Amino acid sequence: MEVPSVTIRFGTDGWRAVIADQFTYHNVRLVTQAIANYLGEAGLGRREVLVGYDTRFAAEHFAQEVSRVLAGNSLAVGLTASDVPTPVLAHAVLHRRAAGAIMLTASHNPPQYLGLKFIPEYGGPAQSDVTAAIEEQIVRVQRAEASGNMVVRTLDLEQGRRQGLVDTVDPRIDYVEHLMSVVGTAPLSRGVEVVYDAMYGTGRHYVAEALENLGVRVHRLHDRRDPLFGGGAPEPTAQHLQELIRAVRSRQGALGLATDGDADRFGVVDEDGTYLTPNEVLAIVADYLLGVRQMRGSIVRTVATTHVLDRLAAQFGVTARETPVGFKHVGAWMRRENVTLGGEESGGMSIAGHIPEKDGILAVLLVTRIWAEGGISLRRRLAAIHERVGPATGRRVDMPIASDEVKRRILDHLASQPPDRWAGQRVDKVVVMDGVKVILESGAWWLLRASGTEPLMRLYLEAPDAGLVDGMEREVRQLVARMGA
Numbered sequence: 001m002e003v004p005s006v007t008i009r010f011g012t013d014g015w016r017a018v019i020a021d022q023f024t025y026h027n028v029r030l031v032t033q034a035i036a037n038y039l040g041e042a043g044l045g046r047r048e049v050l051v052g053y054d055t056r057f058a059a060e061h062f063a064q065e066v067s068r069v070l071a072g073n074s075l076a077v078g079l080t081a082s083d084v085p086t087p088v089l090a091h092a093v094l095h096r097r098a099a100g101a102i103m104l105t106a107s108h109n110p111p112q113y114l115g116l117k118f119i120p121e122y123g124g125p126a127q128s129d130v131t132a133a134i135e136e137q138i139v140r141v142q143r144a145e146a147s148g149n150m151v152v153r154t155l156d157l158e159q160g161r162r163q164g165l166v167d168t169v170d171p172r173i174d175y176v177e178h179l180m181s182v183v184g185t186a187p188l189s190r191g192v193e194v195v196y197d198a199m200y201g202t203g204r205h206y207v208a209e210a211l212e213n214l215g216v217r218v219h220r221l222h223d224r225r226d227p228l229f230g231g232g233a234p235e236p237t238a239q240h241l242q243e244l245i246r247a248v249r250s251r252q253g254a255l256g257l258a259t260d261g262d263a264d265r266f267g268v269v270d271e272d273g274t275y276l277t278p279n280e281v282l283a284i285v286a287d288y289l290l291g292v293r294q295m296r297g298s299i300v301r302t303v304a305t306t307h308v309l310d311r312l313a314a315q316f317g318v319t320a321r322e323t324p325v326g327f328k329h330v331g332a333w334m335r336r337e338n339v340t341l342g343g344e345e346s347g348g349m350s351i352a353g354h355i356p357e358k359d360g361i362l363a364v365l366l367v368t369r370i371w372a373e374g375g376i377s378l379r380r381r382l383a384a385i386h387e388r389v390g391p392a393t394g395r396r397v398d399m400p401i402a403s404d405e406v407k408r409r410i411l412d413h414l415a416s417q418p419p420d421r422w423a424g425q426r427v428d429k430v431v432v433m434d435g436v437k438v439i440l441e442s443g444a445w446w447l448l449r450a451s452g453t454e455p456l457m458r459l460y461l462e463a464p465d466a467g468l469v470d471g472m473e474r475e476v477r478q479l480v481a482r483m484g485a
């Protein structure tokens with residue numbers, strides 16, 4: 001039997017590939033057939049399956065193709081009326097008690113990419129057991145196809161509609177109603193202004209209108225569909241938000257907000273034009289939820305995320321938890337217990353009462369409320385937090401290392417011979433959860449891990465002062481160079 005020539009991995013956050021290379025109609029049909037088989041075997045074949053898509057090139061056509069295959073397998077399909085953020089589709093899965101959803105998105109990747117992810121019935125990122133089962137089905141479908149069997153069943157969309165199998169759904173109203181109940185519906189004081197950068201993505205139908213309903217004056221940037229994302233990538237990092245930063249500086253007194261291509265990540269620029277890292281934003285939101293709203297659920301963060309969250313948790317007497325990188329691990333805790341805030345360094349956040357999936361729309365609305373009600377800049381808020389729980393300066397360095405062998409060698413070395421001292425300090429603890437994390441006696445730490453989405457190793461560092469961050473980074477770079485990278 002022939003071995004499938006294309007490896008389709010559902011690993012970190014769905015399957016992502018370059019359009020017309022591996023992301024083809026053919027492969028999307030195969031993957032959808034595999035998901036239909038999975039749903040059948042999981043006993044979920046009688047419930048509706050939702051299909052949504054972001055603003056990427058041809059995403060709506062791929063979504064139609066997905067719908068044709070689902071209908072061909074006699075599954076009831078709810079195809080969204082227009083492009084939709086990932087968190088909105090995740091909410092719709094819960095709200096409509098669907099069997100799950102298929103989302104066509106490559107999130108913040110460059111324009112040549114598209115992707116497909118499956119959102120299970122619990123309305124959050126698929127856990128490894130689900131993605132493993134789908135990957136197994138993909139291999140089966142590929143093998144059957146290689147042996148000449150017709151494995152993919154499709155139905156014409158119009159025929160599907162006539163048969164009542166395919167419906168158009170608009171999840172917007174239910175989501176917005178729910179979102180406002182979490183963020184708070186009380187109008188903000190007059191004169192609050194923000195600049196919102198939709199990054200040509202799906203957030204453009206949601207954020208500005210929700211803010212306007214709270215009485216905020218919104219200046220919009222890039223709020224139309226552009227599958228080329230203006231020549232960049234829809235990733236809300238400082239590098240990609242330069243126009244937003246300039247717009248905030250020129251306006252004096254407005255806050256800058258952004259969401260990524262499928263609006264599950266956030267970006268925030270303070271009123272003076274300073275970009276705040278997601279770690280800083282998470283600290284501000286955690287402090288507000290614990291301090292002002294007096295929420296008492298745990299704080300969950302990934303191993304790469306700021307420890308300021310742990311210190312805030314300790315101050316307010318709630319549990320802090322650490323997970324591997326990936327919001328699926330945070331989401332798993334949100335389904336298990338009352339979590340005040342779940343967050344990750346790459347720009348993911350959700351809170352108690354909301355979906356177990358990261359939501360950039362929620363994040364930027366909450367930050368606007370915190371900023372407007374507090375009446376001080378976000379940086380001053382952060383400085384006050386640091387005064388209470390101790391200062392922290394963080395940095396992430398992406399090191400292009402393609403070879404899996406080299407990555408493994410470096411991490412194996414660190415795990416098997418952990419250092420006793422680093423940057424002149426005693427090593428207090430080594431955590432081997434996702435990569436290797438070294439925590440020093442002062443509480444400063446660094447983590448080196450292999451990215452699950454790019455051919456990189458990521459180094460994350462945090463210390464009370466920038467000098468120590470520099471010192472730790474220098475020694476890690478020396479080690480990496482010694483290990484042949």
Ligand SMILES: O=P(O)(O)OC[C@H]1O[C@H](O)[C@H](O)[C@@H](O)[C@@H]1O
Pocket residue numbers: 012013107325326327328344346348450451452453454458
């Ligand atoms: O493994 P990395 O490349 O660091 O990527 C990690 C990120 O991947 C995806 O975007 C997931 O949705 C995030 O939850 C995760 O933080």
